[in-house]
Amino acid sequence: MKLLPTSNLLAAGLLLCQWVSAAAPSAWTFADATLQISQKGAEAGPKQKFTSTSPISDALSLKATDSLKILLTTKEGDTAKRPHQLFLFVKDTESELESFFAFDVKESGKARLDLTLKDVPIALLSSPSLSLTLALGSFGQSEPLSVEIAKVIPTLDAATKKALPAPGPKYQKLNEIHHIFRAEPRSPPKVISLVFLGAVAACLPVLFGAWFSLSANVSHLPKSLAASPIAHPVFFASLLAFEAVFFAYYTQINIFQTLAAVSIISPVAMLSGSRALREVRARRLNGER
Amino acid sequence: MGFTLRSVLTALVSLVSLSQGISLTGPRTLLVVEEDVKAQFQTLISDLEARGFTTTTHKAKSTTLTLFKHEERVYDNIIIFPTGLKGLGPNLASSSFLKHATAGGNILILLPSSSDDNIPTSISELASQVDVFLPPKGFSVVNHFEPADATEREHNTLLVDLPSFPSDTKNYFNTGEDKAAKLLYRGAGLAIGSSPLVQPILKAPRFAYSYDTKEASSFADDENVFSAGKQLALVAGVQTRNNARITFVAGSDLLADKSFTKVAKTDKMSGNRAFAKDVTAWTFKETAVLKVDGIEHWGEEFGKEVVNGDVYRIKHDVTFSIALSEYSYDHFEPFVAPVDDAVQLEFTMLDPYYRIPLPASSPGLTHHKNSTTYSTTFKTPDQHGVFTFAVNYKRPFLSNVHEKRAVTVRHFAHNEWTRSWGISGSWPWIAGIWVVVVGWIGFVGLWLWSKPVVAQGKGKKKQ
Numbered sequence: 001m002k003l004l005p006t007s008n009l010l011a012a013g014l015l016l017c018q019w020v021s022a023a024a025p026s027a028w029t030f031a032d033a034t035l036q037i038s039q040k041g042a043e044a045g046p047k048q049k050f051t052s053t054s055p056i057s058d059a060l061s062l063k064a065t066d067s068l069k070i071l072l073t074t075k076e077g078d079t080a081k082r083p084h085q086l087f088l089f090v091k092d093t094e095s096e097l098e099s100f101f102a103f104d105v106k107e108s109g110k111a112r113l114d115l116t117l118k119d120v121p122i123a124l125l126s127s128p129s130l131s132l133t134l135a136l137g138s139f140g141q142s143e144p145l146s147v148e149i150a151k152v153i154p155t156l157d158a159a160t161k162k163a164l165p166a167p168g169p170k171y172q173k174l175n176e177i178h179h180i181f182r183a184e185p186r187s188p189p190k191v192i193s194l195v196f197l198g199a200v201a202a203c204l205p206v207l208f209g210a211w212f213s214l215s216a217n218v219s220h221l222p223k224s225l226a227a228s229p230i231a232h233p234v235f236f237a238s239l240l241a242f243e244a245v246f247f248a249y250y251t252q253i254n255i256f257q258t259l260a261a262v263s264i265i266s267p268v269a270m271l272s273g274s275r276a277l278r279e280v281r282a283r284r285l286n287g288e289r
Numbered sequence: 290m291g292f293t294l295r296s297v298l299t300a301l302v303s304l305v306s307l308s309q310g311i312s313l314t315g316p317r318t319l320l321v322v323e324e325d326v327k328a329q330f331q332t333l334i335s336d337l338e339a340r341g342f343t344t345t346t347h348k349a350k351s352t353t354l355t356l357f358k359h360e361e362r363v364y365d366n367i368i369i370f371p372t373g374l375k376g377l378g379p380n381l382a383s384s385s386f387l388k389h390a391t392a393g394g395n396i397l398i399l400l401p402s403s404s405d406d407n408i409p410t411s412i413s414e415l416a417s418q419v420d421v422f423l424p425p426k427g428f429s430v431v432n433h434f435e436p437a438d439a440t441e442r443e444h445n446t447l448l449v450d451l452p453s454f455p456s457d458t459k460n461y462f463n464t465g466e467d468k469a470a471k472l473l474y475r476g477a478g479l480a481i482g483s484s485p486l487v488q489p490i491l492k493a494p495r496f497a498y499s500y501d502t503k504e505a506s507s508f509a510d511d512e513n514v515f516s517a518g519k520q521l522a523l524v525a526g527v528q529t530r531n532n533a534r535i536t537f538v539a540g541s542d543l544l545a546d547k548s549f550t551k552v553a554k555t556d557k558m559s560g561n562r563a564f565a566k567d568v569t570a571w572t573f574k575e576t577a578v579l580k581v582d583g584i585e586h587w588g589e590e591f592g593k594e595v596v597n598g599d600v601y602r603i604k605h606d607v608t609f610s611i612a613l614s615e616y617s618y619d620h621f622e623p624f625v626a627p628v629d630d631a632v633q634l635e636f637t638m639l640d641p642y643y644r645i646p647l648p649a650s651s652p653g654l655t656h657h658k659n660s661t662t663y664s665t666t667f668k669t670p671d672q673h674g675v676f677t678f679a680v681n682y683k684r685p686f687l688s689n690v691h692e693k694r695a696v697t698v699r700h701f702a703h704n705e706w707t708r709s710w711g712i713s714g715s716w717p718w719i720a721g722i723w724v725v726v727v728g729w730i731g732f733v734g735l736w737l738w739s740k741p742v743v744a745q746g747k748g749k750k751k752q
Contacts, residue, residue: 085433085498085509089518098518100498102511135496137433139444144433146496168483171683173457173631177644179670181604187714196717204724211735219740232737239733243726280737289741 026077027143028136030111033072035150040065056150064125064160067116073109076142080109083138088113090120092127093151099124100135117154122164125154220288224279231275238269311341312573313616314395314533315365318342319356321349321381322370329545330370333565340575340618342366349409350378356385362392366573369412371401371541376410383414390533397572399541402475404429404502419527420482421537424499424515428477430523430540432497437473438553447474448552449523451560452491457629458685461570461577462490465563473548473559476540478521488685490536490568491524493517524568532688536572544568571686575618578688582612582657586678586694588669596654600697602705603671609634609678610653610664611692623661625649632663635679638698642670647680673700 029052037060038044050056062068074083086103099121103111117125124130130152137144156164187193224232242265249258283289318337320327327334327346338344345364347354349372356363367389369377386396398415400408404427413423429445437446449472452462472491478499481487493499498509498517505513515521524543527535542548548561570576587596589606601607613632615624626632631646647663669676676698682690709715 082508084431084507085496087496087498087509087517089495096519098495098520100514100517100520102509102514104510105508135434137496139431139433139442141439144496146434169485171485171685173629174633174644176633176646177635177641179636179642179668181668181671185712187712190713193713193716197720200717200720200724204727207728208731211731215742216735216739217742218734218738221738224738236734236737239730243730276737 028074028076028083028138028145030072030074030134030136030145031080033070033149036069036071037062038067038069039063040067044069050149052145052147055148059129059151059153061153061155062117063155063157064117067114070103070111070113070115072111074105074111074136075109076138082107082109083136085135085137085144086111087135088115089133089135090124090152091131091133092124093129093131094127097124097127120154123167125156126161126164127154129153220283223283223288224276227282228275228279231272231279234272235269235276238265238272241265242269311619312365312395312575313578314393314574316341316343317364318344318366318368318573319354319364320344320346320368320370321354321372321377322346322368323348323372326370326372329547330541332546332549332562333544333569336562336566337569340570342573349374349381351380352378354378354380356380356389357392362389362394364389364394366395366397368397368399370399371406372409373401373406374409375407377412381409381411383411383418386411386415386535387418390529390535391531393531393533395533395573396535397538397569398536399538399544400476400479402540402542402545404477415535416479416537419529419535420484420487421525421527422480422482423537423539424477424479427501427503428499428515429502430474430476430478430493430497430499430521432494434496435494437471445475447494447497448472448554449474449491449494451564454685455629457627459577459627459630459687461686462564462567464567465560467557467560467563470557470560470563471552471555472543472561472564473550473552474523474540475542476523476538478516478523479525479537479539480516480520481522481525485683485685486529487525487527489522489524490526490571491522491564492519493521493523495519497521526571526686528686528688530689532574532578534572534574536568538568570618574616574688576616577686578616579624579682579690580614580616580621580660581680581690581692582614582660583653583655584612584678584680584692584694585610585653585655586696587654593654597694598696600699601669601676602699603669603673603701605669606666607669608664608666609647610650610662611647611680612653612655612657612660612662613682613690614657614660621659623659625661626663630684632680632682634665635677635681636667636670637677637679638672638674641679642672642676643667669698673698 033050034047035050035056036044036047048056070088073080074086075081076083082105086105087100088103089098089100091098101113101115103113105111131148132150132152133146133148135144135146242262245258245261245265320334334344390396398412400423407426408423416423429443430447431444432447433444435448436444437448451468451470451472452460454460478493481489495518499515499521500509501513523539525537529535538544543561544565548559550559551557552559585596586607586609587593587598588601590602591598611632613624614621626649633644634647635641636643645665645667647665649661650664652662653664675695678694678696680690680692709719
């Protein structure tokens with residue numbers, strides 16, 4: 001292992017350390033640890049004590065403007081000493097997302113960390129709960145220490161939440177989308193349709209009833225047939241044929257077939273109609289109408 | 290015409306490479322290495338040659354070295370070994386690496402393990418251009434929590450678990466026999482940006498950190514720590530949009546002969562050699578390359594008589610299937626998507642109307658050997674227009690699949706609607722028409738043949 005000249009001294013120290021620790025293996029730990037929450041514009045809260053075996057039990061609820069102050073003294077075994085690493089890891093409890101903050105440590109082992117929640121990366125702040133873990137370790141053979149000291153529930157106000165940037169693109173499965181179809185056209189209840197259908201259909205007997213009560217009749221039919229035996233039936237049949245063609249057009253045939261059929265029936269209706277109406281005129285002139 | 294010629298050529302090229310059983314990009318590999326360094330990587334190089342790569346060695350400052358000849362790539366793959374030099378020479382500028390990647394070539398970059406060695410400027414430039422950030426000279430990763438060797442003073446040889454990924458990502462970097470093997474690592478680490486094109490392959494252990502060995506030899510303060518924990522990547526892979534791959538290994542010892550050894554702590558072989566194979570195989574496109582073997586879609590209207598037709602009707606069932614295979618060293622095999630992942634189909638007109646999973650299913654109409662068929666059936670939206678079947682399958686480490694097929698979705702033809710008598714609300718109106726028809730016919734009959742009763746009663750009819 002090649003060593004830097006400047007770190008030779010350190011290496012020598014470490015070797016010594018190692019030699020000492022080989023004789024009496026020790027562990028990194030901390031003492032006099034307190035955590036204090038202070039809110040902007042308000043007095044600092046009470047100092048909550050914690051140790052490596054008893055973390056702060058209640059979850060801390062922090063706003064984005066609140067800050068944490070952690071004070072502690074690091075020790076190697078029983079002697080206060082500065083380790084190489086003293087970090088606070090802030091981890092999203094539900095994912096792997098994690099960030100770290102290095103303490104400010106004096107040679108005497110007195111360590112201090114001031115952490116404002118707004119310094120925590122935004123991706124972490126938007127998570128429902130965070131865990132704070134102290135990691136304490138150094139070169140040599142002393143056991144390092146990692147201990148979870150508290151849980152934090154970040155409470156963000158609406159404005160802060162709104163200001164959170166959208167997460168960047170990520171190659172993963174995207175949310176499913178299903179097309180929502182327009183509602184099918186609906187008919188009124190069939191009963192109502194049937195009632196009105198009945199009402200409309202009832203108009204027909206009412207109409208005929210009214211006509212017959214006003215003494216309409218078909219008594220001239222034998223006379224007409226006798227006078228023009230071809231024209232009358234053909235004219236009436238051609239009218240029925242028109243309606244039949246229209247019915248066929250409604251159900252089956254197309255406009256061209258309809259026009260063809262109509263063009264055949266029309267002259268028949270014209271010729272037979274003019275003959276039939278001539279007979280009707282004859283009756284009128286005879287005073288029979 | 291040009292397109293077809295090109296695809297034929299591509300097919301030929303892939304056939305040739307298939308028969309040789311090597312990387313999909315090609316076998317020509319450039320090693321940028323000094324002689325003394327090359328001696329440390331004998332196993333890596335011979336393992337590559339055993340897999341069919343042909344290597345050419347050049348010194349970094351070599352004047353005869355050129356990456357392009359007649360505007361064509363001279364090499365398919367490049368490995369940059371650590372040199373300790375501040376610059377790599379005029380032919381290896383960061384722009385020429387980018388040009389190489391743009392032309393489809395792959396690059397594996399091994400950064401020095403020793404914090405005394407320089408990182409060439411062109412390498413750090415290239416890194417920052419692809420959203421990878423290297424610490425300056427002098428940084429080193431330490432882990433006090435699980436040192437490989439407890440007696441080592443610097444704690445900077447790390448024992449790292451083989452990579453593991455979330456359940457929706459396929460793990461191409463843990464294919465060795467011993468899944469629990471530890472990796473030996475020594476180096477500076479790197480940080481990666483938020484681009485989805487960059488993926489960490491190997492992350493540092495949770496409490497490891499990278500610090501400035503000169504400035505912060507006694508205490509790692511805020512300013513002299515580069516990164517720590519899971520944010521600190523040890524190996525990172527970049528896949529460009531054209532599927533070229535650039536991998537950064539932040540400590541070259543990871544792939545060096547001296548790491549292919551027993552780990553003192555576990556008394557087992559380290560996983561480095563298998564990991565070296567996985568990393569080089571991924572970088573040089575021997576693994577994780579997807580191929581679309583076929584796309585078929587058909588609809589309710591014509592059934593399987595008309596496959597890949599141009600026109601579908603609204604509100605009809607349509608079936609879409611895509612066959613995917615995956616390259617594995619020398620052959621294509623069926624691609625199986627991870628359980629928590631899904632190949633997704635989008636049915637898009639400007640915006641997706643559908644984004645639905647394509648489950649693996651029985652083969653489509655055409656049976657493709659060595660591929661998995663993903664298919665689904667859905668009802669076309671009640672909106673006509675030109676829609677696109679799109680499969681945009683982009684996942685970490687896998688080569689991109691982005692297939693689009695445009696089809697017309699027509700509205701109902703005039704004779705496909707419900708007839709009026711089928712709509713109960715219209716019954717009174719239809720009845721009205723027939724009442725008028727019958728009433729009119731009846732009126733004509735009565736008008737023609739009615740005998741005036743009034744004239745009889747009064748003896749005279751008024752005109």
